[in-house]
Amino acid sequence: MNREQKKELIAELAGLFGSTTTVVVTHYKGLTVAELEDLRRQMRAAGASFRVTKNRITRLALAGTQFEGLADLFVGPTAIATSEDAVAAAKVSVEFAKKKDKLVVLGGSMEGKPLSVADVEALAKLPSLDELRARLIGMITTPATRVATVAQAPAAQLARVFNAYATKE
Template identity: 60%
Template sequence: MDRSGKQKLVSEIQETLKDAELVVITQQSGLTVAQVSDLRRKMRAAGAGYKVAKNRLAMLALKGTKYEGLEKLLKGPTAIAYSSDPIAAAKVAVTFAKGNEKLKIVGGSMGADVLGPDAVKALASLPSLNELRATLVGLLQTPATRVATVLQAPAGQLARVFGAYAKKGEA
């Protein structure tokens, strides 16, 4: 790769990291092209991205961003997973690492806070933003459903009482 290609890659990574809420650093020793492609596909499906870059170029890209603290994690064959959702990249990376021992979570960063591998795994166990929204909507709808049921109950009981009296009067 020539100098202009490297500069383009560095600026591309910087642009990507500006919108990211979470960055996860992984080590990928021995992954095949098919496995990396599968990981990228899963990342895209979750709204995240996965970028393999030389450590030197990645360090240059991290300079001037809120993720400068990650430079010390860039040792060996590393890659960067990122997402605007604060959980998506961690979920996909941790799930993939469980099924493939060749991918190792080195650490990550949420804003300026550098996270260790255990913190990234704990973050991955949290429900996603969409799951939290669904839970919240469910909690908000439940009281309304209960109120409607309670309001309908007296009318139903009254109808059953009238029905019983009607049957008694016929007999």
């Protein structure tokens, strides 16, 4: 890799770190290519990305970004999981690490705040942004549904009473 390619890669990674909210750093030693592709596919489905990185280039790209504190984690065979959704990268990384013990979560950062392994695992347990939106919409529409049911109940009861009188005679 020549200097120009390295500069382009550093600029690309710096742009990635500038546009993401969450970064999870992992060790992937011992995973097969098929397992890495499966992990990437799961990340894409969740709206995140997974990328094997060169440590020195990544440390250079981290300089001046909100994730600068992660530089110490880049030792050995590292990869990063990134997402704009605060939960997606952590959730997929932790779930995959539970299935495949060769993927080890080292830590991460969310909007510049460093996260330990325990913090990443706690973040993974939270519902995603889409799940929270669905819950909120459900809570908003539930009272309206109940009001409609209560409003219909007296009319339905009257109709049953009239029907009972009509069938009685």
